[in-house]
Amino acid sequence: xxxxxxxxxxxxxxxxxxxxxxxxxxxxxxxxxxxxxxxxxxxxxxxxxxxxxxxxxxxxxxxxxxxxxxxxxxxxxxxxxxxxxxxxxxxxxxxxxxxxxxxxxxxxxxxxxxxxxxxxxxxxxxxxxxxxxxxxxxxxxxxxxxxxxxxxxxxxxxxxxxxxxxxxxxxxxxxxxxxxxxxxxxxxxxxxxxxxxxxxxxxxxxxxxxxxxxxxxxxxxxxxxxxxxxxxxxxxxxxxxxxxxxxxxxxxxxxxxxxxxxxxxxxxxxxxxxxxxxxxxxxxxxxxxxxxxxxxxxxxxxxxxxxxxxxxxxxxxxxxxxxxxxxxxxxxxxxxxxxxxxxxxxxxxxxxxxxxxxxxxxxxxxxxxxxxxxxxxxxxxxxxxxxxxxxxxxxxxxxxxxxxxxxxxxxxxxxxxxxxxxxxxxxxxxxxxxxxxxxxxxxxxxxxxxxxxxxxxxxxxxxxxxxxxxxxxxxxxxxxxxxxxxxxxxxxxxxxxxxxxxxxxxxxxxxxxxxxxxxxxxx
Ligand code: HEM
Ligand SMILES: *[C@@H]1O[C@H](CO)[C@@H](O)[C@H](O)[C@H]1NC(C)=O
Ligand SMILES: *[C@@H]1O[C@H](CO)[C@@H](O)[C@H](O)[C@H]1NC(C)=O
Ligand SMILES: *[C@@H]1O[C@H](CO)[C@@H](O)[C@H](O)[C@H]1NC(C)=O
Ligand SMILES: *[C@@H]1O[C@H](CO)[C@@H](O)[C@H](O)[C@H]1NC(C)=O
Ligand SMILES: *[C@@H]1O[C@H](CO)[C@@H](O)[C@H](O)[C@H]1NC(C)=O
Ligand SMILES: *[C@@H]1O[C@H](CO)[C@@H](O)[C@H](O)[C@H]1NC(C)=O
Numbered sequence: 001x002x003x004x005x006x007x008x009x010x011x012x013x014x015x016x017x018x019x020x021x022x023x024x025x026x027x028x029x030x031x032x033x034x035x036x037x038x039x040x041x042x043x044x045x046x047x048x049x050x051x052x053x054x055x056x057x058x059x060x061x062x063x064x065x066x067x068x069x070x071x072x073x074x075x076x077x078x079x080x081x082x083x084x085x086x087x088x089x090x091x092x093x094x095x096x097x098x099x100x101x102x103x104x105x106x107x108x109x110x111x112x113x114x115x116x117x118x119x120x121x122x123x124x125x126x127x128x129x130x131x132x133x134x135x136x137x138x139x140x141x142x143x144x145x146x147x148x149x150x151x152x153x154x155x156x157x158x159x160x161x162x163x164x165x166x167x168x169x170x171x172x173x174x175x176x177x178x179x180x181x182x183x184x185x186x187x188x189x190x191x192x193x194x195x196x197x198x199x200x201x202x203x204x205x206x207x208x209x210x211x212x213x214x215x216x217x218x219x220x221x222x223x224x225x226x227x228x229x230x231x232x233x234x235x236x237x238x239x240x241x242x243x244x245x246x247x248x249x250x251x252x253x254x255x256x257x258x259x260x261x262x263x264x265x266x267x268x269x270x271x272x273x274x275x276x277x278x279x280x281x282x283x284x285x286x287x288x289x290x291x292x293x294x295x296x297x298x299x300x301x302x303x304x305x306x307x308x309x310x311x312x313x314x315x316x317x318x319x320x321x322x323x324x325x326x327x328x329x330x331x332x333x334x335x336x337x338x339x340x341x342x343x344x345x346x347x348x349x350x351x352x353x354x355x356x357x358x359x360x361x362x363x364x365x366x367x368x369x370x371x372x373x374x375x376x377x378x379x380x381x382x383x384x385x386x387x388x389x390x391x392x393x394x395x396x397x398x399x400x401x402x403x404x405x406x407x408x409x410x411x412x413x414x415x416x417x418x419x420x421x422x423x424x425x426x427x428x429x430x431x432x433x434x435x436x437x438x439x440x441x442x443x444x445x446x447x448x449x450x451x452x453x454x455x456x457x458x459x460x461x462x463x464x465x466x467x468x469x470x471x472x473x474x475x476x477x478x479x480x481x482x483x484x485x486x487x488x489x490x491x492x493x494x495x496x497x498x499x500x501x502x503x504x505x506x507x508x509x510x511x512x513x514x515x516x517x518x519x520x521x522x523x
Contacts, residue, residue: 038065045498048374077441107300
């Protein structure tokens with residue numbers, strides 16, 4: 001009797017251990033799911049925060065089923081490295097939605113599967129537009145837009161009028177990226193028209209929430225959304241066609257007339273020109289195994305680059321300025337650095353950046369606390385064993401950049417805005433302790449590996465320069481109505497709004513105050 005009981009208990013223990021062993025050997029931990037909707041009920045609109053809360057309960061990797069979509073969420077640097085580096089090729093693709101396909105002519109760059117086409121456009125975009133060298137080639141365009149912003153702020157300062165930076169910063173971003181890609185806009189009204197169309201198009205990307213990935217919701221919402229996508233797509237198509245037609249006209253004249261283009265235009269061969277060259281090349285050599293590259297691919301690439309760049313850059317800039325308004329001691333230190341490096345009467349410019357480490361550290365600290373994309377989002381291309389877990393094919397991977405950047409395990413006083421942490425040198429080697437290029441997995445604002453953001457060199461020139469210029473020339477005053485009372489006195493609200501990116505909940509509207517009475521000279 002006793003022996004039987006012991007055997008029975010032993011059997012139970014063994015069964016438990018075996019089942020546990022098998023469970024552990026399969027999916028990562030997962031909370032209780034409801035029928036049909038799976039784990040949707042656990043998510044708030046600020047998904048990165050919901051994921052963060054879940055990771056505190058379930059550990060640094062967990063599994064969810066959002067409707068029919070299996071997801072794995074990762075929130076520790078060690079596991080992020082496992083997924084994004086050790087198993088890079090298993091998580092190298094992204095999940096494309098029908099709206100993205102439509103908007104980008106089924107020729108997206110950011111959503112292209114890893115393969116010959118992706119390699120082709122990644123190389124092309126990098127070499128001709130986004131590498132450090134190409135970015136430098138387009139400096140005159142950026143200088144012109146920096147000056148435009150300064151003139152606007154100076155005018156507002158003179159009139160003591162508020163300026164809506166939530167509107168002006170995306171405009172700067174659009175004008176810079178648009179003109180780098182399409183060539184100089186011939187007039188302000190042209191720029192404005194382009195900006196409105198592009199904004200509508202990028203808004204469609206921004207409107208994705210998780211329900212769009214879900215079979216049931218997708219069907220319910222499809223009709224209305226699809227119509228809007230088509231209408232926007234149409235407008236965008238007409239706009240880009242206009243630019244392409246103009247370019248083609250110019251190119252024809254060039255061939256016929258020899259020297260009808262202005263010296264300036266010849267000097268900088270625009271990105272669009274290079275793309276059109278490629279279209280011709282691919283047309284005449286379809287047989288040699290090259291990838292297909294048609295007019296639609298050109299348009300798709302342009303849509304994609306617009307949508308990847310404008311919100312991310314302007315949102316980061318807004319957060320940075322808001323943090324500086326809340327941290328006058330950081331602003332003071334930054335201003336001292338600029339005044340030390342740049343002689344009086346000269347405007348700070350991109351070439352000063354190597355001498356402005358503190359300004360760069362401020363940008364990096366903003367990317368840490370407010371990464372415009374809260375996740376690195378990928379898809380599992382083949383069933384993979386990662387650590388002790390097996391991840392099924394087609395599982396979505398979310399690496400929670402936002403959560404890792406706020407985890408006290410990875411950072412000292414993580415919620416403090418302290419740019420100095422990016423100036424600290426490593427004890428072992430004398431390089432910067434934290435790298436922005438995805439080598440330190442607690443800090444991945446631009447992702448990591450082969451699919452790291454190709455816009456990084458442009459971003460790290462444009463944003464620190466804009467910031468330095470604003471710090472050098474203006475003080476920004478907020479009225480106080482948009483502030484909240486805290487133990488440190490009044491501070492600007494720092495809430496987030498839900499969305500594909502992570503923007504500020506409230507608009508940034510300030511009155512600029514000029515620091516100089518006489519206009520400053522541009523180098
Ligand atoms: C504050 C600025 C920006 C941030 C924080 C940012 C962040 C990111 C992140 C996190 C990814 C995903 C990387 C991965 O999966 O590992 C990405 C991809 C991408 N970004 Fe950015 N980005 C910014 C600006 C830009 C700009 C200015 C451009 C272009 C002009 C750009 C173009 C792209 C493209 C094309 C991809 C897809 C790359 C691929 O799949 O191969 N981004 N970005
Ligand atoms: C995804 O990536 C793999 C490489 O890891 C590639 O072979 C595959 O064709 C890609 N495309 C899709 C749609 O999975
Ligand atoms: C996009 O291309 C893929 C494969 O090339 C195809 O399966 C899909 O149906 C296409 N989608 C659209 C909207 O054309
Ligand atoms: C600021 O601009 C944004 C974007 O255009 C707009 O939605 C918002 O209403 C504006 N806010 C104010 C106070 O003008
Ligand atoms: C997100 O999904 C909900 C349905 O769950 C839908 O009502 C909403 O319009 C979608 N878009 C945005 C921007 O919230
Ligand atoms: C080239 O330009 C010059 C002056 O700009 C003009 O005199 C000359 O006729 C042009 N040549 C051709 C072939 O158009
Ligand atoms: C903040 O405190 C001041 C008094 O110190 C008060 O007048 C004001 O209404 C408060 N604002 C908010 C948003 O609570």
